[in-house]
Amino acid sequence: MHMLKDPRLVRQLAYVNGKWVAGNDGQDEAVIDPASEDTIGRCAQLDSQQIEQAIDAAHAAFPAWRALSLDARSVILNTWHDLLLENKEDLARLMTLEQGKPLDESRGEIDYAASFIRWFAEEARRAYGDTIPSHIANAQLGSVREPIGVAALITPWNFPCAMITRKAAAALAAGCTVLVKPAGETPFSALALAELAERAGFPSGVFNVITGEPQMVSQVLCASDKVKALSFTGSTRVGRLLLQQAATTVKKCSMELGGNAPFIVLPDMDVEQAAQAAIDAKFQTTGQDCLAANRIFVHRSLYEPFLAAFARRMGELTVGSGLVRGVNQGPLINAKAVAKAQELVDDAVTQGARLLVGDQAQAPGRNFYMPTLLADVTADMRVYREENFAPVAGVLAWDDLEQLISQANDTEYGLAAYVYGYDMRQVWRLLRGLEFGMVSVNSVKMTGPPVPFGGVKQSGLGREGSRHGLDEYSQIKYYCLGNLPSASGS
Numbered sequence: 452m453h454m455l456k457d458p459r460l461v462r463q464l465a466y467v468n469g470k471w472v473a474g475n476d477g478q479d480e481a482v483i484d485p486a487s488e489d490t491i492g493r494c495a496q497l498d499s500q501q502i503e504q505a506i507d508a509a510h511a512a513f514p515a516w517r518a519l520s521l522d523a524r525s526v527i528l529n530t531w532h533d534l535l536l537e538n539k540e541d542l543a544r545l546m547t548l549e550q551g552k553p554l555d556e557s558r559g560e561i562d563y564a565a566s567f568i569r570w571f572a573e574e575a576r577r578a579y580g581d582t583i584p585s586h587i588a589n590a591q592l593g594s595v596r597e598p599i600g601v602a603a604l605i606t607p608w609n610f611p612c613a614m615i616t617r618k619a620a621a622a623l624a625a626g627c628t629v630l631v632k633p634a635g636e637t638p639f640s641a642l643a644l645a646e647l648a649e650r651a652g653f654p655s656g657v658f659n660v661i662t663g664e665p666q667m668v669s670q671v672l673c674a675s676d677k678v679k680a681l682s683f684t685g686s687t688r689v690g691r692l693l694l695q696q697a698a699t700t701v702k703k704c705s706m707e708l709g710g711n712a713p714f715i716v717l718p719d720m721d722v723e724q725a726a727q728a729a730i731d732a733k734f735q736t737t738g739q740d741c742l743a744a745n746r747i748f749v750h751r752s753l754y755e756p757f758l759a760a761f762a763r764r765m766g767e768l769t770v771g772s773g774l775v776r777g778v779n780q781g782p783l784i785n786a787k788a789v790a791k792a793q794e795l796v797d798d799a800v801t802q803g804a805r806l807l808v809g810d811q812a813q814a815p816g817r818n819f820y821m822p823t824l825l826a827d828v829t830a831d832m833r834v835y836r837e838e839n840f841a842p843v844a845g846v847l848a849w850d851d852l853e854q855l856i857s858q859a860n861d862t863e864y865g866l867a868a869y870v871y872g873y874d875m876r877q878v879w880r881l882l883r884g885l886e887f888g889m890v891s892v893n894s895v896k897m898t899g900p901p902v903p904f905g906g907v908k909q910s911g912l913g914r915e916g917s918r919h920g921l922d923e924y925s926q927i928k929y930y931c932l933g934n935l936p937s938a939s940g941s
């Protein structure tokens with residue numbers, strides 16, 4: 452922490468109603484650097500009464516925030532955006548310390564996080580309603596969009612800034628006030644965002660970061676009638692629980708959940724290009740990415756050359772602390788994640804997968820998992836069925852396009868899919884046949900503010916980013932102005 456240029460960005464207290472708040476009775480929890488396993492700080496743990504107080508503060512701040520002009524809200528959002536970029540180096544370092552990802556990836560995430568703020572500061576100006584041709588005599592019909600109210604935003608540790616800004620910027624721009632509950636592993640990035648939000652001029656109670664025991668916090672948020680929207684990014688398992696909890700007060704729910712992305716290589720694809728793209732799609736964020744290629748399907752005619760090219764290119768992966776220059780594979784978030792990766796690999800090898808690359812004896816620490824390549828993966832293996840969230844690549848061969856589509860769709864998940872190849876007929880068939888919310892053809896990069904990000908099936912509900920991102924935080928009010936003189940047909 453002493454390495455930051457601006458030490459005031461390191462906040463260990465929650466941020467509620469414009470104040471830094473300690474847990475009642477001084478409750479706090481250690482935050483660990485997953486690379487060194489050192490404690491880098493402690494984070495306040497609020498109790499249920501304090502969560503209620505935070506909800507009250509956000510609720511009280513809502514009328515004045517929604518009443519501000521769009522221009523005034525945009526100015527504050529744009530200032531927040533600029534502050535993120537001005538403090539990029541510190542924010543990136545903080546992220547690497549608590550999350551583990553290589554510093555360059557953290558810098559990239561700060562740019563990415565900031566880009567959503569600028570996007571929604573502009574997009575809110577285009578939150579149009581409708582005029583509706585009237586079927587009622589002498590009436591004018593239409594609709595306007597209104598902010599939904601207090602929004603609770605619960606976020607994961609793998610993208611500690613961007614998953615917050617993609618939600619918060621949309622909610623704030625729409626006129627909502629927010630309560631952010633970051634993951635316990637990565638609270639400091641969220642609290643640094645709060646420090647910058649304060650400097651940007653958000654009025655007290657508009658942007659709050661509440662830290663505490665996850666189940667208790669979500670129960671209090673979900674039980675409160677003052678919280679009108681719940682936006683969650685995280686695992687499908689927890690998403691299901693939250694949907695049940697939110698049902699009691701019928702909240703508007705947006706769910707960005709797990710993935711099990713197929714990466715499909717068509718027979719006309721260049722093997723080296725496909726192998727590099729698959730490496731990028733698999734190993735970004737050390738495999739801890741909801742978009743990570745989880746099942747790599749390669750046409751049988753290219754299968755062995757692809758495996759050879761993939762294995763050779765894995766030699767360029769360097770494992771170590773994210774703070775060290777040249778490292779592109781950081782630690783996993785904790786030892787539990789390492790144990791899960793090992794279980795999946797063991798299960799696959801026991802069931803006949805070939806272990807082509809991967810030697811855990813080389814791991815530089817308890818929380819590191821060495822990049823691993825498994826060939827001849829089958830649908831019975833856990834590595835195929837589960838989101839592995841680790842640098843473990845499972846590859847299999849395919850022969851028939853229709854069979855491939857059924858195989859790729861044979862998962863409860865439906866977030867993202869990749870297709871590599873140029874035969875338009877095959878590409879189009881896949882694009883329409885794959886049951887995934889996002890399909891990217893010949894590009895690993897697919898995300899960004901203009902994109903409607905989200906999944907189908909049990910990967911989620913709703914869309915973030917794009918013009919649709921505002922929908923999660925606004926509601927349509929229809930109006931009928933009746934008994935007007937000579938309005939009919941005009």
Ligand SMILES: NC(=O)c1ccc[n+]([C@@H]2O[C@H](COP(=O)([O-])OP(=O)(O)OC[C@H]3O[C@@H](n4cnc5c(N)ncnc54)[C@H](O)[C@@H]3O)[C@@H](O)[C@H]2O)c1
Pocket residue numbers: 605606607608609610614632633634635665666669684685686687689690692707708709710740741742838840866906910911
């Ligand atoms: N679709 C997307 O946009 C997207 C983006 C990033 C991550 N993810 C998914 O997130 C998962 C990894 O993140 P994670 O391990 O932090 O997920 P997680 O579901 O364990 O935790 C996410 C959030 O929920 C909280 N939480 C955990 N258990 C809870 C409970 N029982 N009740 C209430 N809250 C609880 C956590 O503290 C955290 O804030 C992966 O499945 C990944 O695919 C999805």
Ligand SMILES: N[C@@H](CC=O)C(=O)O
Pocket residue numbers: 609610739740741742898904
């Ligand atoms: N990489 C994703 C986050 C998933 O973990 C994104 O861009 O939103």
